[in-house]
Amino acid sequence: MQKVIQISLGGHTVMFQLEEDAYSALQSYLERARTRLKSDPDRDEVLRDLEQSIGDKLVSLLRSENRVINRREVDAVLEQVGTVDAGSAEAAGPNTRHERPRRLCRIQEGQWLAGVCQGLAAYSSISVEWVRTIFLATSVLTGGLPILVYIVLMFVLPIARTHDDYVAMQSSAT
Amino acid sequence: MDFDKFNTLRKGLLEFLILGIVSSGRVYAADMMQRLSRTDFATQEGTLYPLLSKMRRDQLLDYEWQESETGPPRKYYKLTTSGRKQLAEFREYWESLTGLIDELGKPSCKK
Numbered sequence A: 001m002q003k004v005i006q007i008s009l010g011g012h013t014v015m016f017q018l019e020e021d022a023y024s025a026l027q028s029y030l031e032r033a034r035t036r037l038k039s040d041p042d043r044d045e046v047l048r049d050l051e052q053s054i055g056d057k058l059v060s061l062l063r064s065e066n067r068v069i070n071r072r073e074v075d076a077v078l079e080q081v082g083t084v085d086a087g088s089a090e091a092a093g094p095n096t097r098h099e100r101p102r103r104l105c106r107i108q109e110g111q112w113l114a115g116v117c118q119g120l121a122a123y124s125s126i127s128v129e130w131v132r133t134i135f136l137a138t139s140v141l142t143g144g145l146p147i148l149v150y151i152v153l154m155f156v157l158p159i160a161r162t163h164d165d166y167v168a169m170q171s172s173a174t
Numbered sequence B: 001m002d003f004d005k006f007n008t009l010r011k012g013l014l015e016f017l018i019l020g021i022v023s024s025g026r027v028y029a030a031d032m033m034q035r036l037s038r039t040d041f042a043t044q045e046g047t048l049y050p051l052l053s054k055m056r057r058d059q060l061l062d063y064e065w066q067e068s069e070t071g072p073p074r075k076y077y078k079l080t081t082s083g084r085k086q087l088a089e090f091r092e093y094w095e096s097l098t099g100l101i102d103e104l105g106k107p108s109c110k111k
Helices: A020-036 A043-062 A071-081 A116-124 A128-142 A145-156 A163-173 B003-023 B029-037 B045-057 B081-105
Strands: A004-007 A016-019 B061-066 B074-079
Touching: A004 A020, A016 A020, A020 A043, A020 A071, A043 A071, A043 B029, A043 B045, A071 B045, A116 A128, A116 A145, A116 A163, A128 A145, B003 B029, B003 B045, B003 B074, B003 B081, B029 B045, B029 B074, B045 B061, B074 B081
Parallel strands: none
Antiparallel strands: A004 A016, B061 B074
């Protein structure tokens, strides 16, 4: 037994009848879209456009038949519409710039050895003096384990030449 | 070939291609996707709608509603004056860029 849910979509006058799981697939798509567009000032309008487009596709699928739409059909339509990509809209938004850089690099500018501590400092927003102090202190206390970690990181981490390069790498990586 | 690098490039260019499409007259979103569908820039509603609304906020495009025979009214887009200006600037820049790429590719005269 399947429950059938009747819905309207973005300006369409026809009502669509969806099987319950088709309805939840559509609902969760629209919720995800809403979340992704959270910093878009025109969020409601974009959501309405998307709804209308989904409605258009369902109309052409039904070809004026009055029947219930199943999950597979909704999934196919959502596949066509595609994941909401707020990237282009967000780039101009005020929120993206304040995010902390997420990738760890070693930074050659001001390095003592290979810039791993500089990288850790930039990554965690802790001053490099503190990172070095903690590093040296733990090295003494644990008998050199951090030194091993340092050597591994030296080979693994990508290199940024200066702090500015590091910031630029982070913003282009998102 | 490094397709990821080209992806970034394509993503940045999409906005200008849309300016180009809209410059050809009043179009609605499905027209744009149709025009792009057979190119490397094929795009979906999920990408296009947020971009169009951003371009409208930047005052490059504007739309008006028009009744449709088959469904709800549709938004028909057209370029604003600054949209047209930006498209002209882009075309000029693109030309100078391809010129530069060709030129840099030639062997240098100096030894």
